[in-house]
Amino acid sequence: MRPQPQRHSASRGEAGxxxxxxxxxxxxxxxxxxxxxxxxxxxxxxxxxxxGEPGWDMLLEMFAAHEERKTHCTTSICVAAxxxxxxxxxxxxxLVADGLIVRVPDPADRHTTIVKLTPRAxxxxxxxxxxxxxxxx
Numbered sequence: 001m002r003p004q005p006q007r008h009s010a011s012r013g014e015a016g017x018x019x020x021x022x023x024x025x026x027x028x029x030x031x032x033x034x035x036x037x038x039x040x041x042x043x044x045x046x047x048x049x050x051x052g053e054p055g056w057d058m059l060l061e062m063f064a065a066h067e068e069r070k071t072h073c074t075t076s077i078c079v080a081a082x083x084x085x086x087x088x089x090x091x092x093x094x095l096v097a098d099g100l101i102v103r104v105p106d107p108a109d110r111h112t113t114i115v116k117l118t119p120r121a122x123x124x125x126x127x128x129x130x131x132x133x134x135x136x137x
């Protein structure tokens with residue numbers, strides 16, 4: 001029997017999993033999480049309006065969650081993007097159209113939609129993160 005993925009909830013307005021609940025995941029997921037932290041620190045110091053890349057933020061968060069065997073609902077991934085909900089939803093639609101993510105119904109809650117990376121996106125992100133990890137040493 002496969003372990004069930006953990007779900008992220010945005011009910012407290014948090015992006016990503018609650019502190020202390022993360023599994024170690026892969027080296028790539030840890031690197032993705034580090035990139036997310038670096039991006040938030042940059043945004044806090046210089047202003048998020050200068051660096052808007054909600055699609056990239058969503059992809060990084062979904063990759064890390066995938067590697068940690070967690071899932072995101074539409075709401076929580078929109079929160080993780082740190083932009084207005086309308087902007088995040090437009091970005092999600094674009095990622096779906098580009099074949100990088102899929103939306104699937106949550107079997108546990110018919111009112112919730114789960115967003116997941118496609119196999120192609122997982123592999124492309126893994127290769128990119130591995131390349132950056134090698135460059136950073």
